Amino acid sequence: MKPTVKVLLVAVAAGVLGAAAGLWFNGPGPLLRSELGQRALHEVLEASAPAPPAGVPVAERGGLVPSFSLPDLAGRNVSVPAAWSGRPVLVNLWASWCGPCIREMPELDRFATRQGATGVQVIGIALDEREAVLRFLESTPVGYPILLDTPGPGDAGVRLGNPSGVLPYTALIDARGRLVKEKIGPFEAGEVEAWLD
Structure with a gap:
């Protein structure tokens, strides 16, 4: 060269x-x-970002999201994105100690409420301890499902295309299970709908 x-x-x-x-x-x-x-x-x-551990599949934009399971707040395992097959899924990764994550949650909750039973399904994945998440949700409740994961080199964020681990991180999965969009950083008021267009 x-x-x-x-x-x-x-x-x-x-x-x-x-x-x-x-x-x-x-x-x-x-x-x-x-x-x-x-x-x-x-x-x-x-x-x-460091390379993910061997055997941890990482979704790529335009590709199918490899299915993984995480517990919900009641301890039941939920398969992502298969549990919402046939619907677009907006997955938001957050933590109770993350200021920008906390500020965007009311906006995500408003968006989720407007979607009803057939629109985009919003889910939150807390990279946090269960007790901290439950305490946080007492003061800032949301109506969409919350799943739990342990932060680390093979967590849900990495699997969804965020190997750097930046929070908040949002991934949009289409109704066919493909990763179509990613957002690093928080949503501002009214921004979710514009981001989806």
């Missing part, structure tokens, strides 16, 4: 990393909320 091409590639990579870091540390702006910005941020974070 010619030296000028190498310099150009390094400059472009540095620019993308700088823009992503600026967006990350200075709060979400219009670029970060755009599909292009989200894809760029995802690429940057994925490039620096």
Whole structure:
């Protein structure tokens, strides 16, 4: 490769990393909320993330989401996304200690309520301890299902295409079980519907 091409590639990579870091540390702006910005941020974070453990399947945009099971708050195992086969599923990964996660939950709950029994199914996956989740939900209840997982290199976020483990993280799975969209960071008021379009 010619030296000028190498310099150009390094400059472009540095620019993308700088823009992503600026967006990350200075709060979400219009670029970060755009599909292009989200894809760029995802690429940057994925490039620096550790490899998932051997045998942990990771969903890729456009591909089928490998099924996995997690307990709900009552301890019953639920298969994701198979439990909602035939419906689009919006999976939101969060934790009770994550400020941006907490701020977006009322918006996700409003969206879920408007979907009814046939629209997009919202589910939350808490990467947290059960007791902390139950305490949190006493003060901030939501009407959509909450599942539990332990944070780590093979958790549900990694399986859903978020190997960097950034929270909140949202994945949209279509009615056929394919990962069609990913969002790093919280939803602002009224943003869920726009994101789905």
